[in-house]
Amino acid sequence: MFKIRLLVTALALVSSISVASAWEALPTVAPAPADNPTTEEKVELGKMLYHDPRLSSTGTVSCSSCHNTMLGGEDNRPNSMGVNGQTGGRSAPTVWNSAFNAVQFWDGRAASLEAQAAGPVTNPIEMGMKSWDDVVARLKTIEGYKVAFEQVFGKDAISKDNATKAIAAYERTLITPNSPYDKYVSGDKSALTVQQVRGMNLAQELGCTACHSGPAFNGPGMFQQFPVHSNAFYAAKYHFKDDKGLAEVTKKPADEHMWKVPTWRNIALTAPYFHNGAAKTLDEAVTIMAKMQLDKELTKEQLADIVAFLNSLTGQFPKQTMPVLPATPGTTFN
């Protein structure tokens, strides 16, 4: 009896491990940190802040300008355009499903959505505000924000900490479930084509899903090296190594060319690809990844199969209402 019970337990364990390491559907709810529970009013406030261009020095750039919630969560540009037409060296990552990233930014320098949200606002080439004190001072002139912050956080609550908490809470709702892939792994075997299933299995066999794993295909762990292999032709064409990734922040040689593993979710919508937006098409990106990370040349058929599979990861975008941003009578930006 004891032996049988042990065996049953062992089998259950094996089965649960095998499920955990297998293909997973995207959760429909993202976990929130203990100090920033997701509430409806906080999400609504975060949505307002996220779409408000008055969080930029010129009043022209909101979070959504580069991480566009009406599109695939970014701007389809190699690098984004911030205040006064300035551009940087990296491509905007999608905001959709970013709640499932272990770390944020391409170089993973932010440990949470809250920490990430604080960055672009005071980046001189992104939203260009001089300081968060200036942001807070501006928000305090907007009566509607006073009311909204008070409802969510209590009296006199307009602060950097609360603004970034609200934005992060909103971002945790930006989830795109029910892609053909999700339907397939949830039991609807007609949701993927034969080619897409072939591509899915091939991605695993080749080793793509060693890094692009889990329900959001964005990794176990936090960082991976890119590129792994050297290739003079690609180096000359794409300049991937011009940017040192995490080492740009930490200055540690061990962090050189270490990057967050970007999600595959909605990847068909987020061209161009890579941290510097150097690859214009998904075909190009997959070819490069096979060569630079796995040292493999894909056949034409293999490439088509994997790209077909990646196209099955486009999810359902939730219907959102537009925020009605609170007005500032007599405010101008110049």
Add this chain to the structure above:
Amino acid sequence: MFKIRLLVTALALVSSISVASAWEALPTVAPAPADNPTTEEKVELGKMLYHDPRLSSTGTVSCSSCHNTMLGGEDNRPNSMGVNGQTGGRSAPTVWNSAFNAVQFWDGRAASLEAQAAGPVTNPIEMGMKSWDDVVARLKTIEGYKVAFEQVFGKDAISKDNATKAIAAYERTLITPNSPYDKYVSGDKSALTVQQVRGMNLAQELGCTACHSGPAFNGPGMFQQFPVHSNAFYAAKYHFKDDKGLAEVTKKPADEHMWKVPTWRNIALTAPYFHNGAAKTLDEAVTIMAKMQLDKELTKEQLADIVAFLNSLTGQFPKQTMPVLPATPGTTFN
């Protein structure tokens, strides 16, 4: 008997004239031209196009960037920022209730919303597209637009004409009824404060509503001269005459400094004021208008009353859903 009937008719005529020239609430539906009836699907397509930054050369500027539907229908800037951080000389007029303008643009050079919508897209400092042929070519690469245009206009229907028709149809739905003023003139005498009613009557007595007339306070007729009177101090400070208005287009001396009468609707939300955005506050704008148009100095109390009245013209903004913009796999903007 005949005399009595005539008298009744005459009285009815007088009464109808007096109603027509009296205070009017904002209509909740805007009239559409015969060749562009407003339909639900067309409005939905127009909303997509209106919010799509891919209608600009850089993929960063949509109609809504400068005429923000989440704010007071513009950008609270003296002059808007187009592609690559460029700015022009005029302040973006609000899109809300623009369906009730007799003519469009500050200088009234467009006779319809349809004609207006074609302009900014190919203006080099606004949305910067080289030509509408380029816009149409780009839209044709976006599968979702092919489908949407076909549903509204029939097969192979992506064209400048149809795109601007759809945008105009959407704009005709951007109406903000039920302001305190509207409630007041519809019979709710508690909707305005005593001061606001004083300001309303004063605006009429002083002559403001001779030009700012009708339910949207934007006219009879199409153009008015601004400024009418000369004032060396204001000329030096605000440079209103640097821009010749309609004459910049027509090159006719008679059109110099002729402008569309801008609506008073939601004026409290649309600082800064005037064609060049030179006045930062409503107090300043009203003071200037009294002096430059009517040659009158307002007392402090008169000014406060009129501004209080203008604040009663902020309407109710309809709840809108965000459009989910159709994706272009593999498209980049640079």
